[in-house]
Amino acid sequence: MKPKKPNKIYAEVAEELNIPEAMVNDIVSFYWSQVRRTMESLDDPYIDIDNLGMLYVKPKSLEMEIIKNETYVKQINPNNLKKFEFYNTAQNKLKKFAGLKQKIAEEKAGKIKFKTEVYATKNKEDLEE
Numbered sequence: 001m002k003p004k005k006p007n008k009i010y011a012e013v014a015e016e017l018n019i020p021e022a023m024v025n026d027i028v029s030f031y032w033s034q035v036r037r038t039m040e041s042l043d044d045p046y047i048d049i050d051n052l053g054m055l056y057v058k059p060k061s062l063e064m065e066i067i068k069n070e071t072y073v074k075q076i077n078p079n080n081l082k083k084f085e086f087y088n089t090a091q092n093k094l095k096k097f098a099g100l101k102q103k104i105a106e107e108k109a110g111k112i113k114f115k116t117e118v119y120a121t122k123n124k125e126d127l128e129e
Helices: 008-018 022-041 059-075 083-129
Strands: 045-047 053-056
Touching: 008 022, 022 045, 059 083
Parallel strands: none
Antiparallel strands: 045 053
16 A cells, blocks of 8 residues: 555545645644644643554653653853843743653552442452352
8 A cells, every 4th residue: 555645635635525725734734733732731641642542651651751851951051141031931841741640640540440340240240250
């Protein structure tokens, strides 16, 4: 199977739906810009994309990014006006990373709690028989 160029796909879809090719291009670029913006915002550890699947933040990668940004923040002098913008950006990233790490930990704890409750009731039912 040979990969198709996006322009060919846009032309085929535009012809099939009887709409201009520019409109198809605009719709696709808008959709993926929204996906990119959602990924960059770091509001949720999981992003579900239709017909593609679930994208998630790996805790190990997140931890490595936190360490990298912490070392970067330590190296910057916040009193230097030229570097203050970089310092502020890195601090904001660290806050987002910390919030994301907390959400991942809460979800993991919820999954563990759910599994223990489900399997505990199953085991009790099996033992009673």
